[in-house]
Amino acid sequence: xxxxxxxxxxxxxxxxxxxxxxxxxxxxxxxxxxxxxxxxxxxxxxxxxxxxxxxxxxxxxxxxxxxxxxxxxxxxxxxxxxxxxxxxxxxxxxxxxxxxxxxxxxxxxxxxxxxxxxxx
Numbered sequence: 001x002x003x004x005x006x007x008x009x010x011x012x013x014x015x016x017x018x019x020x021x022x023x024x025x026x027x028x029x030x031x032x033x034x035x036x037x038x039x040x041x042x043x044x045x046x047x048x049x050x051x052x053x054x055x056x057x058x059x060x061x062x063x064x065x066x067x068x069x070x071x072x073x074x075x076x077x078x079x080x081x082x083x084x085x086x087x088x089x090x091x092x093x094x095x096x097x098x099x100x101x102x103x104x105x106x107x108x109x110x111x112x113x114x115x116x117x118x119x120x
Contacts, residue, residue, distance in 0.1 A: 001035060001066075009033070009063040024049050028064070037114045038100035042117070043069040048081035048105025058088040062120050065120055070115035085118055093117040 009032040014036045027049040096117040
């Protein structure tokens with residue numbers, strides 16, 4: 001993640017008490033938070049927003065300077081979410097693998113997750 005992206009979402013953290021976030025903005029923030037915390041190799045989205053919130057979600061990612069992101073979600077609503085991203089102008093780049101840090105019973109380690117890479 002870029003410094004611009006990190007600064008944008010840190011500013012959202014500071015301002016969230018003064019200005020509530022839309023559900024789409026909140027999903028974008030949570031995706032950043034989880035990606036940052038897990039040191040994901042790519043900006044990772046493991047929980048797409050509801051279709052009605054996709055527009056705000058994508059606009060927030062674009063404003064934050066997120067050029068591409070990996071969808072690692074496995075829900076039953078995945079297909080609807082992928083089509084929602086396409087309707088917002090995001091383009092599928094192909095399959096990818098995201099590596100993230102995880103705490104494991106025997107210490108810290110990394111894990112790989114299958115995903116679909118999108119460009120905003």
